[in-house]
Amino acid sequence: MRRPPRRAAALVLVGGLLTGCAALPGLTDLPQPPPPVPTSVVPTDLPAPGIDAGVTQLSPDGFDAVRRMAVRIRNVGCGQISTGSGFALTDHTLVTNKHVVSDSAQLELSTYDGRDVAATAASTTGLADLAIVRTADALPAAPELADADPRVGDPVTIVGYPLGRRLTVTDGVVLRSETDPLNATLGEVLVTDAPVEPGSSGSAALDADGRVIGVVYAKSNTGHSYLVPVSTLRAMLDDEAAFAPAPTCAG
Amino acid sequence: MAVWTLSVLLVAALAGGAWLALYLLRVNEQWQEHSQQWQALAEQHGADLAQARSDLEATSSELAAVRGQLATAQERITQLADEKAQLGDESALTQQLADYQRRVSTAAGQVATALATCIDGQEALIRYLENSELYDPASLASYRADVERYCGDARDANAELQSELSR
Numbered sequence: 111m112r113r114p115p116r117r118a119a120a121l122v123l124v125g126g127l128l129t130g131c132a133a134l135p136g137l138t139d140l141p142q143p144p145p146p147v148p149t150s151v152v153p154t155d156l157p158a159p160g161i162d163a164g165v166t167q168l169s170p171d172g173f174d175a176v177r178r179m180a181v182r183i184r185n186v187g188c189g190q191i192s193t194g195s196g197f198a199l200t201d202h203t204l205v206t207n208k209h210v211v212s213d214s215a216q217l218e219l220s221t222y223d224g225r226d227v228a229a230t231a232a233s234t235t236g237l238a239d240l241a242i243v244r245t246a247d248a249l250p251a252a253p254e255l256a257d258a259d260p261r262v263g264d265p266v267t268i269v270g271y272p273l274g275r276r277l278t279v280t281d282g283v284v285l286r287s288e289t290d291p292l293n294a295t296l297g298e299v300l301v302t303d304a305p306v307e308p309g310s311s312g313s314a315a316l317d318a319d320g321r322v323i324g325v326v327y328a329k330s331n332t333g334h335s336y337l338v339p340v341s342t343l344r345a346m347l348d349d350e351a352a353f354a355p356a357p358t359c360a361g
Numbered sequence: 362m363a364v365w366t367l368s369v370l371l372v373a374a375l376a377g378g379a380w381l382a383l384y385l386l387r388v389n390e391q392w393q394e395h396s397q398q399w400q401a402l403a404e405q406h407g408a409d410l411a412q413a414r415s416d417l418e419a420t421s422s423e424l425a426a427v428r429g430q431l432a433t434a435q436e437r438i439t440q441l442a443d444e445k446a447q448l449g450d451e452s453a454l455t456q457q458l459a460d461y462q463r464r465v466s467t468a469a470g471q472v473a474t475a476l477a478t479c480i481d482g483q484e485a486l487i488r489y490l491e492n493s494e495l496y497d498p499a500s501l502a503s504y505r506a507d508v509e510r511y512c513g514d515a516r517d518a519n520a521e522l523q524s525e526l527s528r
Contacts, residue, residue: 140381140384140385140388141385141388141389141392142388143387143388143391143392144391144392144394144395145395147395147398147399147402148402149402150402150406151402151406152406152409171434171435171438172431172434172435173435173438182446184446184449184450184453186453186457189457189461189528190457191450191453191454191457193446193450218449218453220442220445220446220449221442222439222442223438223439223442224438224441224442224445224446271446274446274447274450275443275447276439276440276442276443277439277442277443
């Protein structure tokens, strides 16, 4: 029995529609409406900008710690004036050379920015050309002492007042260690090619990290500088009995 | 019966297709609007970025200028500290010179005074000795001792003066 043509066509159409509907994806697979657009895509938890290590060393006036630690020393003796350098060890203590503070009637101190600092007492050690001066006023900044002496070839920076003039920073390297030719310091001393002048005595010698590795105490005929090594400085500082009141010109 | 069934299925299929078409049309419109909003947001951030870059450039320029001023100020501070230190040195030297001159002047005055006393005493002693019969010998001897002490003081004062002069 043959079906009428219209019924057959309807069957084909419905079958096709049903097949098409069956081929449709599920509702969850249909394209979804877009999420709302944010008002801003600027991240709120931005990483902090990198801080230059050198900037952290700056004081509000922009001077770095290397300069702020320096102290100029005027030794007003009995009939003579001399100058030297020193550097802060703590807020109220500075380190310099014995020969800078000896035979004085009065010690006059000033900082990198010209501020006067009153000295209250000076002590020297007989085993090394080292001295400690106590101050009534606070010193601007104090460096760290290195844990060990530098090695040959290590860079060195010296900050002080050569010839009693303006604050100066010079660079060089450690050349060698040898027995003190001046017999002013027990044990080995360091020789560097960083330029110094009379008046630089007591200057801090710093390593690349700004830590004290020695104290300038002399200059050779060849232009080299001699340092009391930080190990000797530490040994003297650890032994309170090593220091005695500095001799004055008044006797 | 079969015709009814087919009709129902056909209607249902047509309704489903119509709903699907409307849904897709609506979603399409929403995505188009979404795209326009993102584009607007991107343009806004682009404008903000351009402004921020301009501000950064201006700030960097100002920072460079401030750094230059800071370096100049530091140089000036160091220079002034040096000038102050030199003036302090000169002041201390001047004070020492003044102290030295004061000590020399004092010593010279003491020499002059002691020498005058010595000379006056010696002149008086000479007069006394020229008329020694008029004076008690013991008194004359005592006066001679006094004169010698005066002249000794003058010698000591002179030695002090020479010491100061040699410093």
